[in-house]
Amino acid sequence: METLTERRTITRAALLLGILLIAANLRAPFTGVPPLLGSIQADFGLSTTAVGALTTLPLLAFALVSPFSALFGREYGLERVLFGALATIALGIALRSIGALWSLYVGTGIIGMGIAVGNVLLPSLIKRDFPNSVASLTGAYALSMGVAAALGSAAVVPLAHAMGWRSALAAFLVLPVAALAVWAAQLGTRTKPASGTAGPPHGGRVWRSALSWQVTLFLGLNSTIYYIAIGWLPAILLDAGLSAERAGSLHGVLQLATAVPGLVLGPILSRMRDQRLPAAVVAGFSVVALVGLMTMPQAALAWSVLFGLGTGAGIILGLTFIGLRTRNAHQAAALSGMSQCVGYLLAAVGPMAMGALHDALDGWRVPLGLCACLALLAVVMGLLAGRNRHIGE
Structure with missing residues (x-):
């Protein structure tokens, strides 16, 4: 029979895995785009300035949405808002991969909105659940972000050659889908962000x-x-x-x-x-x-x-x-x-x-x-x- 200690260990391990999977979504879905900018530019006949907007839109979303993320967390709870952020990233990736010019830009902006919320609330979650391991866990989730982004950038060009740039961008859906599957177990909990979380x-x-x-x-x-x-x-x-x-x-x-x-x-x-x-x-x-x-x-x-x-x-x-x-x-x-x-x-x-x-x-x-x-x-x-x-x- 499973003991209470074993159940707590499993629950904590699932939470830690969920945190690392969320972190993997906070960079790769938009930093994987630049290696394909040449192909996108050629397909749509865009100027360098216009194609550069694909890297600017997520940053505008960060600036506009990040300061209000704590308000969402206080109203609906960290766990639910982070789940919503992952779902938003998944929606943005799907829209971006449709192939139309409008969906490319709209999907990119939506991805930025989801990432902005995760950027603000994930450190607050770590401070709440791992108060004695903030430095080490922050380093681990930074490493998770970097590894996911590095793998995405290295793999996206070969994928584009094999399947086209739209399918290569769609492949990033694996990141939010995996995180959603693991994070769903946390939806029964509803906690507020730490008091030091950035507000408006x-x-x-x-x-x-x-x-x-x-x-x-x-x-x-x-x-x-x-x-x-x-x-x-x-x-x-x-x-x-x-x-x-x-x-x-x-x-x-x-x-x-x-x-x-x-x-x-x-x-x-x-x-x-x-x-x-x-x-x-x-x-x-x-x-x-x-x-x-x-x-x-x-x-x-x-x-x-x-x-x-x-x-x-x-x-x-x-x-x-x-x-x-x-x-x-x-x-x-x-x-x-x-x-x-x-x-x-x-x-x-x-x-x-x-x-x-x-x-x-x-x-x-x-x-x-x-x-x-x-x-x-x-x-x-x-x-x-x-x-x-x-x-x-």
Whole structure:
């Protein structure tokens, strides 16, 4: 006969598996698109700017929906809202794969809405159910995101060659369907998000603080260059003479590299009095990688790894700053809402702006140079945000 302890162990294991499967859905369904942008562009006769909107739409959804995700969680419960987020991602993938131009854009936007909710509420769920393992489990779900995204980017071009780009995009349905099947067991529970979960942005001391803007710009600039690279790296590498399969593989390598800092950065930061040095160093990684892609694209593997490490660590540092630079959960939630809203709006502008610049100049050197300048600005913001200070001091 099954004991109570065994049942609890099984239930906890199912919850952990569900968390990792949800995490696998928070990047791959939209980062798997860039290796196919050339085929999509050719099929519909789109400009580089228009096809770049496919990487911008999810980011706009993040900016608009993320701050309100906590309200949904409080009203309906974390478990049900996360289930709804997975169903939304599945609907978006199905719509995107129909083949019509309108459904391609509408489906992409819907995917972004589902991912936005998961991005905000999954950390709150971990804080509630695994309060003593937040750092290790956050690293595990970051790794799950990175592995799923890397596999998707590496596999999508061969799948497109075998079945067409529409079927290749439809293959991503396996991720939300698997997560829905496992997560359905959690629907009997209804709990609210943790008190520090980001809510709608509002005015007050946080928005008037220079330190708040330094944290927000560090996160926003890091996100901007990351999503520009995620959106355009395959096209940049194709223009440099690499094959579509090689470009897709390096796109996956970059995403896998973003997960590595989550496994090692936490213990390092906990031993430091302030975070100025690591913030400047990881943003500097991005500067070097972007200049490398601009001047020596034949060493793209090294630049992809370095850029992934830099931006992955930058995201972790930026999120860490939200907790370290605030005095209470209310202030942290306000700064989180502000940084997500402003940061994702900045990130949404980047891919389309760089696509338009590529069309105007017929090349990637200037866009990559501008991205390197943005990364240099992130170095400055990291030096300021990394100081051992609190909002209001």
